[in-house]
Amino acid sequence: MIRPPVCRLCRAAVNDKGISVSEQIALFPLKTVLMPGCHLDLQIFEARYLDMVSRCFRQQQGFVVVGLEQGSEVGTSNLRFSAIGCEARIIDWQQRDNGLLGIRVEGHRRARLGKVDVAADGLVTAEAQWLPEALDAPLEAEHDELLALHAALQEHPLVSNLQLPPVDGSQQALAWQLAYLLPLSLEQKTSLLALTPPLERLDRIGDWLVQMQA
Structure with a gap:
């Protein structure tokens, strides 16, 4: 059985009665991190x-894209992945020229991952606790x-092809899209995904940019 590491930055989601809410959901481990409101082609x-x-x-229903820290995206041997991921919902699909299925997903809720199971066909599932989001604020x-x-x-062709929604003066949208698009490490992106306040996420991105330019 594969067990993800504990993420000390994550908090369990609760419903309006203060009870933890969770469900079993399929995982899609990748060497990238999906962010809420962002698009990913698979x-x-x-x-x-x-x-x-x-x-x-x-x-x-959706599935959870989770950062793959160890192992291959193909297969199930020696996998280790982040303890927090992002729900992916399919918003488009097409049959590609090579005959394979292509889908575009959009990031939705953040999930803290708990107990993991591997099905007979190799599909990895985990108990997902949905994390609450902070209120948005204007830039x-x-x-x-x-x-x-x-x-x-946004001027880069690969980015423009993703057709990300406009930021429209939102701290939350700007923070998620910068976290997604900037060339940060898997660890950095995962730590940004774990943060709840959008202003804190923007501040951390700003600090890292200063360090990169030093």
Whole structure:
């Protein structure tokens, strides 16, 4: 059985009665981190994931993209992944020129991952506790440089092809999209995913950018 490491930064989601809310959900371990509101294109060819996508279509449910810290994206041997991931919902699909299924997913809720199981077909599932989100806030003048950086990133063809939704003056949207698009390490991106306040996420991104330019 594969067990993810404990994430000390994560908190369990609770319902309006203060009771922890969780459900068993399929995992898609990748060497990248999906962020809420962001888009990711995936090519599906393994039988376990083709079956998973089929169930997602039929049951109108998602799966969790989780950062792969050790092991291969293909197979289930010696996997170690982050203890927090992001729910992915399929928003588009197509048959690619190579005959494989291509899907585009959008990030939704953040999930803290608990007990892990591996099905007979190799599909990894985990108990997911959905994390609450902080209230959004408008961007301030101090965020102008980050907003300009975001605009510059949008000019790249690979980014423009993702058709990310407009930021529209939102701290939350700007923070998630910068965390997703900037060339940060898997560990850095995972730590940003674990943060709840958008202003704290923007501040940390700003600090890292200063360090990168030093």
